[in-house]
Amino acid sequence: MELISGNQAVVRGAIKAGAEIFAGYPITPASEIMYEWIAQIKNHQKKDVCKTFVQTEDEISAIHTIIGSTLAGKKSFTATSGPGFSLMQEGIGLAFIYETPIVIVNSMRVGPSTGMPTVSSQGDILQTQYGSHGDYFVPVYASNSVEEAYVNTIKSFNLAAKLSTPVIHLMDGFISQLVENVTLQYSGEVVELEITPLTKSPTPRYYSGLTTVKGIPKTKRSEDYAKWITPKLKKKELIKDDEYEFYGSENAENLIVAYGGVSRLVYEIVDKYPNKYSLFRPIRIFPAPIKPLIELAPRYKKIFSVEANQSQYSKILRAESLLNIIALPVCEGGKYQPSEIYKQIEKHNES
Structure with a gap:
């Protein structure tokens, strides 16, 4: 047993998953991931295990560095926060099209822009799915503890390798620092990884963001686009609806949906009012666990969705489940308490 932070746990998870390269640029509250990786490099050099750190000039370089190193056959990842995550969006779309299994850790802070660098948030939920352009998808994990930061990092690398796609691991800023x-x-x-390094490939391989068929650019015909994009998008169907937590009694009156750090506050509400509330916590939040949520819904009078943003995830849940979900955005100033969340829920419950 050891006393460590969420950011440190991410690095331990990356090492367990076999990561060899980290490329990044320091940014609060994710910087400790970089520092911990450097510390671990020193430890592993003694064991003849090669680990590499690349300090890039910005987050644009970071995302493209790990795309390149992964195509060279090395498990790679980066870590950032809101402003840096915004800069990575084109690279994430490129990694999807290249079918490159990279992992991006995003420690969320209050935005937009520089915002409140030291204050926790959940404001980047929709950006994980819609930040780049065109049709694509990215699986996303959201951790709510130090232990889960470790496990979900490993799961992110595993899913990325299975599907040959980028995977995002989200942590509220305070989970990073917890x-x-x-x-x-x-x-x-x-x-x-099932990637033959470029230097060992028996035949030349062509990489481009352009629509291609058998390595040849085809940018005029819709039929070629369909052949190019459809297999990549269909990978979403291979992901099961099974990574969520149900906490509380099945006989409670109402259900609260919460994820990440906010779900820890909801635990307290459920413990204090077990007959009134239960918790449904998505762990892999994208693809959203819609089927189990729909199956649970008939048991409850009302379903509330609580998150530290302006109801970003609630919009997805409503659209995909067609359930009547009451959205309760929590103030992103960082000062939210279980008692305040309970008061908000009770106001809607009484109406």
Whole structure:
């Protein structure tokens, strides 16, 4: 058992998953991931295990560096926060089209722009799906503890390798900074990359953001576009609706949907009012676990969605489930308490 932060746990998870390269640019509250990776490099050099750190000039360079190193056959990742995540959006779209299994950790802080660098948020939810242009998708994990930061990092690398696609691991800023006494354990599989390094490829490989068919650019015919994009988008269908937590009684009156750091506050509400509320917590928030939510819904009088933004995830849940979900945005100033959330819920419950 050891006392570590969420950011440190991310690095431990990356090492467990077999990551070899980290490229990034320092930004609050994700910088400790970079610092911890550097510290781990020193430890692993003694064991003849090669780990590499690349300090890039900005986040645009960071995302493209890990795309290149992954195509060279090395598991790679980066970490950032809101402003840097915005700069990475074109690169994320490129990684999707290149079918490149990279991991991006985003420690969320209040925005837009520079915002409140040291204050936790959940404001980047929609950006994970709609930040780049065109049709694409990115699986997303959202952690609510130090232990989960470790496990979800491993799962992010595994899913990226299985689907050959970028995966995003979200943490509220305070989960990144949270320090807990944990025993980090993971007994599941570690999925290896199935990429032949460019330097060892028996035949030349062509990489371009252009629509291509068998490596040849085809940018005029819709039929060629369909052949190019459809297999990539269909990978979404391979992801199961099984990564969520149900907390509380099935006989409670109402259901609260919450994820990440905010869900920790909802635990307290459920514990205090077990007959009134239960919690449904998506762990992999995209693709959203719609089927299990729909199956649970008939048991409850009302369903509330609580998140530290202007109801970004609630919009997705409503659109995909067609359920009547009451959105309760929590103030992004960072000072939210279980008692305040409970008061908001009760106002709607009484109406």
